[in-house]
Amino acid sequence: MNSELTILDLFLQASLLVKLVMLILLGMSIASWAMIIKRSQVLNSAERNAAQFEDRFWSGIDLSQLYQEVQQRKDELTGSERIFYSGFKEFARLHHSNGRVPEAVMEGTGRAMRVSLSKEVDELETNLPFLATVGSISPYIGLFGTVWGIMTAFIALGAVKQATLAMVAPGIAEALVATAMGLFAAIPAVMFYNRLTNKVTKLEHTYVTFMEEFSSILHRQAFAANQE
Structure with missing residues (x-):
């Protein structure tokens, strides 16, 4: 009978604390997969957008014309587009007011682009610390x-006069399910944390190269x- 126990049976027979641990791990696993899917979509979209914008940027289009196109959807900009928009906007403003000092113009332009870069990287890294924690x-x-x-199983076993393996096996089995669930939550979180972090690093390098x-x-x- 005990050999036919399912994971659900083991969960139902577990003590309250072990049930709580299992539910916490299940919740962490579900949250991790939700964040993994969401972050994967965001990073894949960021890679496509960066490639498309750089193709447009290096197509020979006039930068003022490109700026006008980008400005029309300035609230939707991400990645290289946002860096370009903030940099060109600051360059135009400083060049108009302080054009005789090009060093000051470039310093202000670089500062504006670095701020945008920092914001972009922060957004790309959203939820990744949670995966590392899990x-x-x-x-x-x-x-x-x-x-x-x-x-708990051994304490209960000590209360009987004649102990058998059949008496302690279900308790040990249900306890080991908690370890299995911990690994089930941890392994995908670590794997995708490393993968997504690598994607963020590559995107950051793409943005920095474009900025330079x-x-x-x-x-x-x-x-x-x-x-x-």
Whole structure:
């Protein structure tokens, strides 16, 4: 009979504390998968948007025209588009008011783009610390449930005169389910945390490279206008 116990049976027969541990781990696992799916969609979209915008940027279009196009949807900008918009906007403002000092123009432009870059990276990293936390603590939470369940099983076993393996096996089995659930929550969280963090790093590198290339273009324009 006991050999036919399912995971649901083991859960129902577990002590209240072990049930609570299992429910916590189940909730953490569900939340992790929700965040993994959401972050994967966001990062994949960010990669596509960055590639599309850079294709448009390097297509030979006039930067003022590109700025006008981007400005029309300024509330929806992300990634390289936001960096371009903030940089060109600040460059135009400073160049108009302080064009004879190109160093000051470029310093202000670079500062504006770095602020946008920082905001973009922060948004890309949203929820990733939670995945790291789940990956770190889930095994320990599961182990706590296992230790508690085994301890409870042996205490109950000590109260009988004739102990058998059949009497203690279900209690140990239900306790071990907590460890299994801890690993079930932790392993995907760690795997996708590493994968998504790597994607964020690549996107950040893409943004930084674009920012440097764009700065070089604006630098030439600023000094060329100053020499005229």
